[in-house]
Amino acid sequence: MKRNTVKRNVSLALGAVLVFGAVPAYAADAVTVKLNGSQMEFDVNPVIENSRTLVPFRKIFEALDCAVSYTKENGAQVVTANRGNQWITLEIGKNEITVDGETKKLDVAPKIVNGRTLVPLRAISEGLDCTVDWSADTKTVDIQKKQGQYAVTSAHISKNITDDKGNILITVAFEYPVIENKDNNAFITAVNEQYKKDAEAAISEAEAEFKDSAAAVLASEGKNYHPMVFTRSFEVSLNQDNLLSITQLDYANTYGAHPNTLKSSKTFNLAENKALTLSEVLGKNAADTDSYVKEKFDAYVKETVGELLEYYQQNSEKALSAVNFCLTEDALVLYYNPYDILPYAAGSPEVKVPYADTTIKLALSES
Structure with missing residues (x-):
């Protein structure tokens, strides 16, 4: 009886492989991810498949100063991230990554694990001009992103604007710069607060201006409707000699003739505490x-x-x-x-x- 049970279990396992393909082998040992020397924490642990580390997409993209969105398009689940003029697109289950319009093959596809979308860490990081090192002894991934004179991190605001039935009309994914301010410099404090206020105001304006028209398109398109998308990201083009130059990029796809991206820049002399x-x-x-x-x-x-x-x-x-x-x-x-x-x-x-x-x-x- 016991022997028959073993045979039956083996047969079921083989059947599963034939139907679903080879079962991915995730690493049992914990993987550590560090960004510029600081350990990152994830709500779903990083995993290794085919010698590639995968991590939750939103956490890694936002840590690398990207605005990120997750959409469903014609049955495909698509992750889009941008930092300034840099754009990355991935599709769940597809072994491809598109970086600034150039599509490359991946060794392992993005996938959903325990309700979280995981993406290949090295491909993402290198696509955003970071260096990536792997220590097999400690199972540690060390990511280094370029830093200038002043540490500039990103804050994020994400919002789904819905109708009374809970249908998503507009998705918003904004990031804005936060300049390190260890000395509590009043000028830097004011600059950081203004970036935050501008982001909050832009979201309110998008909702006020486009919610009704988005609802009208939903009524017309039905199940074919894709939410309108607004993203904000930034890039630092100069960060030395007490000069900090930041360009903000606003992307909007509102069912017009084409999406629009508008840029605006601010340059600060932080030795003299003024915008130039x-x-x-x-x-x-x-x-x-x-x-x-x-x-x-x-x-x-x-x-x-x-x-x-x-x-x-x-x-x-x-x-x-x-x-x-x-x-x-x-x-x-x-x-x-x-x-x-x-x-x-x-x-x-x-x-x-x-x-x-x-x-x-x-x-x-x-x-």
Whole structure:
């Protein structure tokens, strides 16, 4: 009787393998994940499959300063994360990762374990320009993300806006920067508070402006409806010499002709506790700054999209005040958002001016 039971159990196990495929072998020993030396805690333990470590997606993406969303599209479960201009997309059960439009194969697919979506740690981290080391002796993954003079972390706000029946109309996934403030600097405190207030206000505005139209689309589309999506992320382009330049990116998909991404930047001189204007960076007065910007974009349009010169000329004068700028390690970047001076198809016009250009006088602190 006992022998027959053993045979029956073996047969059932073989049948399960034939029907469902090979059962993944998760590591029994605990895996430790460290980010810049600090151990991360997860509500579902990391696991190893095919020599790859998988971790809960939201925790790792948010720790790496990404805004993240989880959607269902035509039966597929899709994870999307972005940090500034960097975008990562994964589909549950599919051995692929798309990083900034380039799709690559994965050794192991994202999967759901104990009600949590797990994603491959190394592929995610390296896709976001981090270095990853593995210690087999201690079963420790050590992730290092680039840091500058000031530690800038991210805070997150996620919200599902629903109708009276609980249907999700709008999904919001916002992240905003938090500048380290060990000395309780009043200026940094004010900057951090303003970023938070701006995020909260943007969410309220999205709900007020789009909830009714989202409900109307739901009524029309029925089961084919996908919630409208709003995300906010940021990137730090300069973090040295007491200068901190942060660009915020707002993405919106509201069932229009196409999704929209708008950028805005702020540059701070933290030695002098102030936000810098473009005039201060250039060392010019307001009128000369406008002339400088117009000269740069006149040349840009003629060289890159000359066929749109007439459109540009009709919009350039009134758009001067809409110019944005940020600083990188080697250049001043001037840019406009789509529609400011050129049609949507022309993207976000951008001019990079190397610091070697003697017309630039950066307001660098001597301290």
